Amino acid sequence: MKKIVILLFVLSSIIVTAQADKGSILNIKDKAADFTVEMIDGTTITLSDLKGKVVLVNFWATWCGPCMSEFKEIPKEILERFEDDDFVFIPISRGENEFLVKQKMESLKTKGIDFNVGIDPNKTIWDMYATKYIPKNYLIDKDGVIRYISTGYSTDSMKTLVNEIEKLL
Numbered sequence: 001m002k003k004i005v006i007l008l009f010v011l012s013s014i015i016v017t018a019q020a021d022k023g024s025i026l027n028i029k030d031k032a033a034d035f036t037v038e039m040i041d042g043t044t045i046t047l048s049d050l051k052g053k054v055v056l057v058n059f060w061a062t063w064c065g066p067c068m069s070e071f072k073e074i075p076k077e078i079l080e081r082f083e084d085d086d087f088v089f090i091p092i093s094r095g096e097n098e099f100l101v102k103q104k105m106e107s108l109k110t111k112g113i114d115f116n117v118g119i120d121p122n123k124t125i126w127d128m129y130a131t132k133y134i135p136k137n138y139l140i141d142k143d144g145v146i147r148y149i150s151t152g153y154s155t156d157s158m159k160t161l162v163n164e165i166e167k168l169l
Helices: 002-020 065-080 098-109 124-129 155-168
Strands: 036-039 044-046 054-060 087-094 118-120 136-140 146-151
Touching: 036 118, 054 065, 054 124, 054 155, 065 087, 065 155, 087 124, 118 124, 136 155, 146 155
Parallel strands: 054 087, 087 118
Antiparallel strands: 036 044, 054 136, 136 146
């Protein structure tokens, strides 16, 4: 019985620690780390050039189920809703090569998911922002300050993200 109690205590400690550590290097109220990302269409985006706009940086991967669930909602809930606002969406594939990312985005087009994405094959940008867990969203205000961070995906998390974007616009 004593071993079971100790085991339960250890497991609950691990769970609490894992929940407390969302794998983020930068936090709310931190200045967003500047970066330049190459997009799969050949263009580049530099975060500091977007001052005056609300920016959503989304880290994802082609193999990530929750990322793909989030991607299904992004065209309607994010892109269409905020297309006329000072808003920029920068989805960045973390640790994957350009060919794989392009292939995935081509297949997603058949499902109505069609937007430009960036690649971070060596996780250079990722390593400035986070250490683990995707999808991960960093919502950055017009002054370049992180105002909201979400990790993982649920329909509720998408609603919250939309509300947070609306607050900043």
